[in-house]
Amino acid sequence: MSLVVTPLELPERWDEPGPRGDAFRAFHAHAERSNAMRFGPDVVARSPEERLASLQPSLAEACRAFVAHRDGQLVGALKVYTPLLESTDVAEIVISAEPDLPDAEVLDLVEELTTHGEQVAAGLGRGDFRGGSLAAASGAVTAATGFGGVDPDHPEVAPLVARGYVLEQVYRISMVDLAALPDLDERLAAARAGAPGYDVVAWAGETPAPHRAGMCRLKEQMAADAPGGGVLFEPEVWDDARLADFEASAASGGRTIRTVAAVEGATGELVGFTSAFVGTSTVVNQQDTVVAGAHRGHGLGALMKLANLAELREHHPNHTRVVTWNAEENRPMLAVNEATGFVTVVHDGVWKRRSVS
Template sequence: MQIDIRPMVLPAHPDEDGPAGDEFRLAHAYNERSNAERYGEGLYVNTPVEFLASLQPNADYRLDRLHAWDGDRLVGIITVYSNLLDSTDVVEAQPELSSELSAAEQHELAEALTERAHELAAAAGRSTVIMSTVGAAEGAVTATSGFGGADPAHPEAAPLVRRGYALEQVYRVSVAELADLPDLDARLVAAAAGAPAYELVRWIGGTPAEHRPAMRTLYERMSTDAPIGNLAWEEEVWDEPRLAEFERTVQAGGRTLLTVAARERSTGELGGFSTLILPLSGATARQHDTLVTKPHRGHGLGMLMKLDNLVRLRELRPELVRVVTWNAEENRPMLAVNEASGFAPVAYEAQWQWKAER
C-alpha cells in the first residue's frame, strides 16, 4: 500500500464543484461509515452542513485534519486538535482507519498517522499527545484510573504502545432509548420531589444574560470537577468571548443547544447544569455536559436535570428518539445516574497519553 497523507482542503459549501468539494463529500461518507462502525448505526450522524461546520476554524482550538490516500481511495483520517486558550502544551488526536483494509494495512496506516500527529505536535512545540482509540470495559491493558481497558494489539493502539503511551482513561459511550422509558414523567416528578430546595431554569440556544456569569463559572468547574485521571488538561478560564464562541460552535450547521440548570431557591445560585445538542436531522440527540458542583451534591440534581432534558426533548423534537452520552468509566456517580435514567453502554473509547522526555 502506497500511503499519501495530506491536509484536507475545505470547500466553501458542501455542494461545491471541484477537487475540494469532491474530497469533502468522500470525507463525509467516510466519517458516517466510521461513526456507524464505532458507535452503532444512527448514533452519531452529521448532515453535510453539520459536518462542514464542525471542521471550521475556531477561536478556542486549531483543527488539523489529515487524509490518508492509497491512490484515489481514502483509507484513513487523523484529526488533531490543539487548544489555544489553555492546555497549550497538548495536542489531542483521533485516528479513523478504513475497515476495508487488512489488519496488516491498518497497522501500517496507524503507524503513519500517529507519526504525523507527533510531527504536528513537535512543529507546534507541544510535548504532550493525547490519542483516542477504541477501548473496552476490560482489556489486556487497564487504564491508570483503574477503570476500563484496551487491547494493546488493536491497530489503533499498537503504535501508541510502541511509543510508550500510557492508557490513562476510558470513556463509556451509552445510549438511552426514550421508547424504553414509558414512566419518564413519573420519574421526573419523583426526582423533583427529592430536591425541594431547588428549582429548574431552562433555555434553548445561547445562555440568557442573567445566567451568563454563573454559567461561565460552571464551565470552569467542569474542567476541574469532572474526572480526567492523569491526563494533562489544565483548569480552564471562561470569559464572555469564550462562552459566546462555545455556543456559536456547538450550534453551527443548524444544531440546537438545550440547557437546564438547577437553582438553589434560598440563594439563587446555580448548583449544576445539563446540556443536550440537538442535530439538524436524524434520530439521536447528544448529551453534552452535566455537572453538579460539590456544594450542591447529594440532592439528586444530576438525575433531575437529565430527566428534565429527556422530557423536554420528547416534547420539542419527538423525532429524536434516543440520546447518546460519553462518561469517564471511573465517574461512577454519573454512570449510576445514567444507568438509573435508562442509559446502556454501546461502546468504549480509550484515552492514551504520551509525554516527551525533558
C-alpha cells in the same frame, strides 16, 4: 504503494463544486462509514453541514484535518486538535480507518498517521500527545485509573503501545431510548420531590442573560472537576466572550443546544446544568453535566438529566435516542445514567505520550 497523507482544504460550503468540495464530501462520507462501524448506525452521525462546521476553529480550539490515500483510494483520515487558551502543549490526535480494511492494514495506517500527527503537533510546538483507540470494560492492559482496559494486540492499540503511549483512561459511550422510558414523567416528578429548595429552568440556544455569569462559573467548575486520569487539562477561565463563542460554535451547522439548569430557590443562583446538542441525526448528543460542589447530594444530576429528556421529548419528538460519554471511573455519574436507563454501546481508550525532544 506508500501512504499519501494530504491536508484537507475546507470549502466555503459543503456542496461547493470543484476539488475542495469533492475532497470534503469524500472525507465526510469516510467519517460516516467509520463512525457507523465503530459506534453503530446513526449514533454519532452528522450532516455535511454539521461536519464542516465542526472543523472550523473556535476561540478555544483549532482542528487540522488530513486524508490518507493508498493506491488512489481513501483509506483513512487524521485530525489534530490543539487547545488555544489553556493546555497549549497538548495535541489530540484522532485517527479513523475505512471499515473494510484488513487488520494488518489498519495497524500500518494507525502507525503512519500517528507519526504524521505527532510531526504536525511538534511543528506547532506541542509535546503532550493524546491518542485514542477502541477499548472495553476490562482488558489485558488496564487504564491508569484502574477502570477499563484494552487488548494490546488490537490494530488500533499495538502501534500506540509500541510508541510508548500510556492508556490513561477509558470512556463508556452509552445510550438511552426514550421509547423505553414510559414512566419518564413519574421519574421526573420523583426527582423534583427529592430536591426540595431547588428548581429547574430550561432553554434552547444561547444562555439567557440572567444566567450567563453563573454558566461561566459552572463551565470553569466542569473543567476542574471532570475526571481526567493522567490527561488532565489546565484550569479554564470562562467569560461572556468565551461562552458566546462556544455557543455559536456548538450551534453552527444547524444544531440546537438544549440546556436544563438547576437553580437554588433561596438565592436564584445557578448551581448546575446539563446540555444536549440536537442535530439532524435522530440521536441527540448529551454533553456536559455538572453540579456545584456545595449543592451535591440532592439528586440534582438525575433531576436535570430527566428534565432534559422531557424537554427533548416535547420539542424534538423525532429525536428518540440520547448518547453520552463518561469516564469509567466516574461511578457517581454512571450510576445516574444507569438509573435513568442508559445502556453501554462501546468504550473508547484515551492515551498519552510526552515527546522526548
